[in-house]
Amino acid sequence: MSSDSLDNTDRKLLDALQHDARQTVADLAQLVSLSPSPCWRRVRQLEESGVIEGYHAQLSRAKLGYGVTGFVHLQMDNHSPDIMAAFEREVVALPQVLSCHNLSGRYDYQIEAIAPDLESFSQLVRVKIRSLPGVKEISTSFSLKEVKRAGTLPVN
Structure with a gap:
């Protein structure tokens, strides 16, 4: 459908x-x-038909103790299918990662991740994300304020 x-x-x-x-x-x-x-x-x-993929509860990040949302842009040093597949497999396994997109442009991937505080986010990036297969360069930015989070898709 x-x-x-x-x-x-x-x-x-x-x-x-x-x-x-x-x-x-x-x-x-x-x-x-x-x-x-x-x-x-x-x-x-x-x-x-797969149009409806599932039913979910929307949870409060703040009430669950996640005070930091950050975006990590990654440039890969190796674009071989094996390295890319290994990277994607490992990033999917990180529970703090909310989304990961393969991009066009300067960076190869963008990760949206959450953490309780800056120290925890720093640990996530320095210890876990930096050690993912093929990662060459990292650039990180933080959300100062969430203006919109789309919980719905336009269906018209």
């Missing part, structure tokens, strides 16, 4: 589920003007 094959009802369901995934099928059905059975089938189809 692609975005082109989604109709207005699918889009309304996706939007509603992104804002509150705990809604009952009855509530969703009423929202999109369907009876519960066809609504449930549509949701299942969206799940089975």
Whole structure:
């Protein structure tokens, strides 16, 4: 299923589920003007096609003790498939890493990571990230204020 094959009802369901995934099928059905059975089938189809990848709780970083969010830009010294695969495998295993993107431009990767404080973040970068396979250069910056965190995707 692609975005082109989604109709207005699918889009309304996706939007509603992104804002509150705990809604009952009855509530969703009423929202999109369907009876519960066809609504449930549509949701299942969206799940089975991979459009809906899962359901998650959004947690508070601050209340869980993560006071620092930082971005680490990495330049690799070796771009062989084996080294890149090893790097990616190891970075995925770091629980403090929220996201990692392979980039175009000067840096090869950008990592978004969290830590309780600056000392912990420093340890993460100096001990763990610097020792990842193929890392040549590191540049780090910190978030001073989160302006927006997209919890939803546009479905229109």
